[in-house]
Amino acid sequence: MTVKRTEIADLGEFGLIKELTKEFQQSIDTLKGVGDDAAVIKFNKENALISTDFLIENIHFDLAYTPLKHLGYKAAIVNFSDIYAMNGTPKHITVSIAISNRFSVEALKEIYNGIQIACEKYNVDLIGGDTTTSEKGLIISITVIGEANQQEIVYRNGAKEGDMIAVTGNLGAAYMGLQILQREKAVFIENPELQPELNEDNSYLIQRFLKPEAQKGVIEYFKNEGIKPNAMMDISDGLSSELFHICTQSGVGAEIEERFIPIEELTFNESMKMNIDPSVSALNGGEDYELLFTFDKKYMEKIIENENITVIGEIKSKDKGIKLKSKGNNLYDMKAQGWICF
């Protein structure tokens, strides 16, 4: 098979941006996208929500097991997730990419293709960006712009004593997906002739890591049902770490029950196989991009009917600390062992 390779220098910066963004659709709220000093957008709600993320090769991702299209998709999704975590709607993104000359135009197109698929799925417009050379490796910087009415916005600091604590979906799957990918990479480095041990069971876990989704459906469910959480954030660094943020910023304590933490059977089995306590995968794993939120008990009846949401504990007064009740009914102090960048 011959793969086409166009050098970036052949297109020039302006030709390149045009080539990369030509397939992107734009909504009527984008008055001007790529091609001027700045993009021009219109808001239909009172407030704009802004979040930004860096993704750096060998720090945040490993191209040994990350297809470029998945990388583009995930880069967009993790930013959308930050806006949903405020109970808002992502509307626009800018994408800046720096690459060394080991990458071809076709490689860049793969990344943009992944971003485009994410944008179409979540109704977000690409409105601008910057493409430049790097001295080393691939660097992606994305800024997302969302909108929300002021009374809809949910912050991290609004948790109240007596609130219930809930999470969406299930936890620890992305972490186990990463463990499988790292194991297969290590095996491949040892012996490049061995075929990777990737089967249907672990393809779910790998997909959770490589191609996560943002929780659009949950935010729409809140709106339809008239539910407003008191505090919310997305689980990027792990449940423990995020719960610490909510409690610290809200000035409260919390107690969650280990037996309620939602863990998929596949995650549980793979954890056991690798001698990792499944609860540790769920508590400290990270990158699931599920939502952690606290809500007033008056919504309890509605919330428990939603199969995608699991109530895992309760907000306590600050002096109670942040506790995990184990399956054996012992209370342990929780630790904020998220993923630390430095």
Next chain:
Amino acid sequence: MTVKRTEIADLGEFGLIKELTKEFQQSIDTLKGVGDDAAVIKFNKENALISTDFLIENIHFDLAYTPLKHLGYKAAIVNFSDIYAMNGTPKHITVSIAISNRFSVEALKEIYNGIQIACEKYNVDLIGGDTTTSEKGLIISITVIGEANQQEIVYRNGAKEGDMIAVTGNLGAAYMGLQILQREKAVFIENPELQPELNEDNSYLIQRFLKPEAQKGVIEYFKNEGIKPNAMMDISDGLSSELFHICTQSGVGAEIEERFIPIEELTFNESMKMNIDPSVSALNGGEDYELLFTFDKKYMEKIIENENITVIGEIKSKDKGIKLKSKGNNLYDMKAQGWICF
């Protein structure tokens, strides 16, 4: 002299962001800055303007002659400039920085200090960002958010036949500043014991390169006088390159007169000393962050009274091409020799 060096690992990511942003003031339009999944801002005008830029060590800047505080200042200014170039007002920025561990917390603080000075001078709020490790070098990604009413916005594609063409300030100074810095770096590499030849004359040129300003005053002048340009952009890649953008996007031609191009005496003299045609410095130099705009002749009387603005030519029909009338009254085809990244 002992310079304090705090390792970034000593603070952790959250401590670091807190430490770096604690001195920044925020206006009432920033409802939530750093510290949640996203920042929350409020607009007083109809539209938001968004622009984003990457600054990468050894591609866009050279730390051999760029003080970190200046780097932070310039990184903010070049983004503000993009918003003024749309005839809008910059209001908020996000700053993401990736650094290798050769940098200390004190080095990061210098960069943020420069950004802070720029934000205070231009009334812009820092609302968020990301700080992470890089494999190599220093990488800064800034996104700026501005505002404007729809009828105020000036695009690149609005130039009309018969419009006058004007620029603010003077051109080529930043380019000559860069030439001086590169010459002194080369001399230093040859012989580290030689003192740099930096005198008062060239300190103006160096400052134009290291610490440019954005054209806030000109945009305020337009508003006060009821002037709306037909097309505008900022001069980051050089006058020729930017004029080509305006003409191509507007579907028009242009003729500018060499003798009208505003060149400071210091720029002129330094160009002559280095055997560079001063007009070439002005036409192709770039990084001056002055504004290039076209306007209806009805504003001519007002415009010529403004000492900071120079009329340099006229928009022609497309078939006339893009021409430079030389001092000897010959017509030459202009070339779009801006600064090309790839």
